[in-house]
Every structure is written in C-alpha cells, then in structure tokens.
Amino acid sequence: MNILILGSGGREHAFAKKLSESKKLSKLYVAPGNAGTAKIANNIDIDPLDFKAVKKATLEHKIEMVVVGPEAPLVAGVHDYFLADEELKNIPVIGPKKDGAELEGSKEFSKKFMFKHGVPTAKYESFTKNTVAEGQAFLETLKPPFVLKADGLAAGKGVLIIEDLEEAKAELADMLTNEKFGAASSKVVIEEYLDGIELSVFVLTDGKGYKILPSAKDYKRIGEGDTGLNTGGMGAISPVPFADEEFIKKVEERVVKPTVDGLQKDGIDYRGFIFIGLMNIDGDPFVIEYNVRMGDPETEVVLPRITSDLLDLFQGVATQTIEEKSYLVDARTATTVVVVSGGYPEAYEKGKEITGTENEQNSIVYHAGTVLKDNKVLTSGGRVLAVTSFGENIPDALKKSYNTISQISFDKMNYRKDIGFDLVD
Template identity: 65%
Template sequence: MNILILGSGGREHTFAYQIAKSNHCKNLFVAPGNAGTAAIATNIALSVTDFTAIENFVVEKDINMVVVGPEDPLVLGIANHFKDTPRLQDVMLIGPSKKGALLEGSKERAKEFMLQHKIPTAAYKSFTKESLTAGKAFLETLKAPYVLKADGLAAGKGVLIIKDLNEAKEALGKMLGGQFGDASNTVVIEEFLDGIELSVFVLTDGKNYKILPTAKDYKRIGEGDTGLNTGGMGAISPVPFADATLLEKIEERIVKPTINGLKKEKIDYKGFVFIGLIKVGDEPYVIEYNVRMGDPETEVVLPRIKTDLVDVFKATYEQSLDTLNFELDEKAAATIMVVSGGYPEAYEKGKIITGLETIKDSIVFHAGTAISDGTLVTNGGRVIAVTSLDLDYKKAIKKSYQNIEKLHFDTMYYRKDIGFDLE
C-alpha cells in the first residue's frame, strides 16, 4: 500500500514511525515532513492546503491511503474534495468531512453541538462586534477568571483566561476588533471551570468507535504551568488520576453522545475526535473538541497502540472498527518537548543539533527540524520530542529527561517538571 501523511510536525513523524512498521506499507510519503520523517519516508514539498497539488500527487504515485495530520486541510474540506473527485474516490482518506471538522473550526458550533446532544460543558454565550456591549454586560454576570475564545482557528492562541473584569472587557473589544483576524469575528465567552485537565482520543468510522489511550499535556512554557501558552511542552499517557469510574462517566456521558450526535446529524466522520476535558470534582466536562490528534499527545498515545496502525485506519475507512482486535500496551509513555529559546514568541532557526546518536531506550520524534548542508538544524519553535515507555510512568519521565541531557543546540530549552504534578 502507498501511503501519504499530510503535515510536518512531531505528530506526523509519530504517524510515520508507526506506519513504517506496518507490513502493509510499501511506499510512505510525508508532505512536507521534517528531518525525522525524511529518515523513514520520502518528504514531498506540498502545502497541506493545496488540494489540487495533493490530488495530482496522489494520482501520480498511486496513493491508496491519506492520513491528515493538522486541522487546516480538514476544516477547509479535504475529505469532501476526495469524495467529490472521481479519480480520488477509491483513496482511503482518514479525517472528517468539512461539516464534521466544524467541531474544531468553530467554537460556537462545538458548543451548540454539545448543548444539542446534552454533553456536559461550561455555560457560554457568543458575541460579535455588533453585540460588544452585550458581551461586556455578560462578563459582569460571571465570576473571575473570565474565559474568552476566538470562534475560529487561531493557531492555538485564541483562548484567553483573564482574572480582572476590566481587562476581560478590554480583551473582548480587541478580539472582536480583529486581534486574531477572521477567527475572532465571533467570540465565545465561557464560564470558568476549575479542575484538572485531560484528553481523551476517539477514533470513529462514523458508526463504531475505539477509545485510544488517555493523555495529559502541558501547555504553558514555564515550570509550574506558568507563562505563555504553547503548542505543548510534554505529555503523559495514561493519565494516572483517570480511574475506571471516571473513564466510564466519560464514555457514557461524553463519548457515546458525541458519536451518536454525529450519526444523528448525518455527519460523515471517519477519523479522530480529540476531546479536551476537565475533571471538576469527580465529574468530567468538555472544554473543546479537536478533529485530529493533538501534539505532543500523539507522541505518547500512538506508541502505546500495539495493533498495526494501517489495519486500524483501513477498518476506520471501511467502517469495520467493531471487528478490529484493538490492542494497547500496558506501559505508560512520557514525552518531553525540547524547544527553541524565545518560543512561543520570537526565536531563531538554523541552530545545529547534536547528540541524537547517543540517545538510548527512548524514541526521538522530530517536530521542527531540517537538514541544511547535510547537518541537522532547528526549523521551528518546538524542535524535538523525546518519548520513553515504562510500566511506571515516573520511570518513563526519568528516562526521557536522562536522554534529553545528551542533546544540545544553542538556546535549547525544556520544562523540567513534566508529570511532577501527578505524583
């Protein structure tokens, strides 16, 4: 089978790492990929949102399966493009339709879906520029802190949590005034939920589903969860505090109603549902939906799936997930993200990376790397994720940190407290 993965980060390198091990994989391509994917697949210089170029490549190389990594092509309707194009209709594309991708593409749509299908979530209201005054009045009815979310895709930067009422009102005005471009033409204001977060990943074929391992990621740049939000500084799987009782509540109150809601609304959905949750007391609530795997959660979730990933994706496309023997590794996984100095704000690229060849008993996933004149260099804010597995998650964390100490590039930074809050 010839397989194409769309994307360039740690998530896509992890997909490539798992798929390359499959007996079904003949030729593996990643577009555009990174230095890590180049070592196990063929990188192709294609934009993930250039559907015409992707279509031509898929036909030229006789691609049988396309795995979509990031959200942008899904929200723009790549699944619909494949379904509506005669010469692509036999290609197995893993990802939801444009209508399904709206669960991530619009915060307002996601909240409406949750209310419609009685899925527990925070109370909210949506506002536009024309209703700015009403939005400020609504803020006055809430208790601090105040949660403001840009309705559309804002590259992970469109969520603000503000403690001061006047600052929240000012921030609302800025957002509706174009702070995040078209993404904040509508702003969702939510009730703040106080608890501990976790992520649940579900793979659905539109009828059946499989729940993947749980994970907890760490968004803030600074230790103790301080500083600016990032794309993710590390992750642990499974989540130690997610016991059988909580997982049963999540499946019954959130996963099943979500999948049934998609069916009820006749939404074509063959792909991942990433459910961002918060545990308030003993009760789970949905913070948000994403319609693809998270990063760096992918780097701890996929290595724990023992079943051939191509078989998993094939069953997803053929709507036979209910017959799949789905096996998970009982070991825990921990990944630590190594980033460029200055990230998530301004940072320099092109720093030489050394020490990779000395890493043992861990998996290195490339996120923002490239090859320049035959040398491995940094090419992004998040550069490398180091993943380790062990029956004890604390030992997995320790192993990742020990291996990170062998790495070096100028201005290299990583958090030294990933998973410590779970002890």
C-alpha cells in the same frame, strides 16, 4: 498499501513511525514532513493546503490512503476535495469532511452541538464586534476567571483566561474590534470557567463504531509550574493516573457515545479522530472543546502505547469495520518532553544545527520543527523535538527522557524540567 501523511510536525513523525511498523505498508510518503520523517519515509515538499499539489502527488505515487495530521486541511475541506474528484474519490481519507471539521473550526458550532446532544460542558454565549457591549455585560454575570475563546482556528493560541473583570472586558473588545487573533476572533465565545483537572481522551471512529485511545495530559505553559505564556505544548503524560476505568466509563457513556450518536443524527459522516479536551470536576467529565485530529504532543505518548497495527485500524475506519479490529494498549506509562527554540513562544531564530538526536537507546526522538539541509539536521520551528520514553511510572519514564535530552544540543535550546509535576505525589 502506499500511504500519504499530510503535515510536518511531531504528530506526523509519530504517525510515520507507527505506520512504518505495519506489514500492510508498502511505501510511506509525508508532505511536507521533516528531518525525522525523511529517515523512515519519502518527504514531498508541498503545502497540505494546496489541494491540487496533493492530488498530483497522490496520483504520481499511487497513494491508496491519505492520513491528515493537522486541522487546517480538514477545516479547508481536503476530504471533500477527494470525494468530489473522479480520480481521487475512492482513496480513503483519515480525517472528517468539512461539516465534521466544524467541531474544531468553530467554537460556537461545537458548543451548540454539545448542548443539542446533551454532552456535559460549560454554559456560554458568543459575540461579534456588533455585540461587544452585550458581551461585556455577559462577563458581569460570571464569576472569575473569565474564559474568552476565538471562534475560529488560532493555532492553539486563541484562548484567554483572565482573573480581572475590567481586563476581560478590554480583551474582549481587542479580540473583536481589533482582530487580536485575526479573522479567527471575528466572533468570540465567552464561557463559564470550569475548575478541575484537565486531560484529553482520544477517539478513532468510522462514523458508527469507535475505539477509545489512551488518555493523555499535556502541559501548555512555557514555564515550570505551569507559568508563563501558552505554547503548543511542552510535554505530555499517558495514561493519566486519575483517569481510571471508572472515569473512562463515565467519559464513554456521557461524552463519547452522545458525540458519535450526535454526529450520525446530524447527518455528519465522520471518519477520523476526535480529540476530546476534558475537565475532571470531582470525578465527573465536562467537555472543554473538541478537536478533529490528534493532539501534539499528546500523539507522541498515545500512539507508542498502541500495540495493534495502526494501518489495520485505519482500514477499519475506511470500511466502517473498526469495531471488528484488534486493539491492544501497552500498560506502561509513556512521557514526552518537548525541546523548543530559545525565545519560543515569542520570537525565536531558525536554522540552528542539532546534534545528538540519534541517541535513542532508551527513548524515541520525534522531530517536530526540523529540516534536513546538506545532511545536517537544523531547527525550523518553535517546538523542535519531542523525546518520548516508557517507564513503570511517571518518574521512571521522565528520567529516561531527560537523560536522552542531556545528549541533544542546539544553540539556545529550552525545555521544561517538571513535566508531570502535578501527577506525582
């Protein structure tokens, strides 16, 4: 099969690496891709949101399946675009249509969905610029810390957790009246704070059946000990030690089944990934949020642990036969450490030459914000690389990742040296 992956980050490089292992693969294309995907696939320099350009590339390269990495094309309706086009409608797209993508595209929609279908989650209310005063009054009914979420897509940065009531009221006003997060915060969801340990569980579904993928925990803060500004993710661990068989069984019964059943009941034909952000509160799972694609950098620890043919699983999604497909997972621990540009998540420079990425004896070096120019690998984003390693336990795997990172160099590179710190005794 000829496959096209949409996206340019570490997640898409991880998809490319895993799909390239499949005997069913003929040719692999990534749009726009990065310096890492360029080594194992054919990069196509187009914007995944330019659906006409995506169509042209799909027909030109005789693409037989499209795998959508990021959320933006899904929320914008790339799957619907294919179904509505006579020349594209029979080409399967891995990723939900626009109605299903609302689970991530709108925080309010996802909270209503959870309440409707009995999925355990925090109580909430949503507000607009016309109801700022009501929102501030609602904050007074909650205990600190206060959780404010931009309703729309904000590249993972639209969530504020604030201890002080007056500061929370001011931030709410800033989000709604001054559009702190742009159009994404024209509506804001205020939630009750859930106090527990966070993790993510990923599901691949064909709309009827599903496979529960390995659990993972990522680290969002830029600083050691989970301090400083939020980022897109500084590292991840899989599996999560406390997410044992008993806990995952609770997740399946209380969250996964009601979610997949709820989508069917609501007439949403959902084919793709569901990323379930969870809080473990005294052994019980509560949903923080849904995303409609794989997480990044969680993908870089989840996919390497799947030993089954990923393309075969994707064909199961397309034909609604996923429950018949073989699904096996490596029992070892996988860890990834993200290497970022100096200054990230605030202002940073691009175009720095990277050396040492070929040192992959004990690790997999996934490219995220990189570009190939004049046969040199240069930085092109805030999160530059994700270095993944296997081990018998977390310290063992991390030691390999940090050893590999010590051989990589670019100007002002930065990374956290304590990934997994809270999971190791």
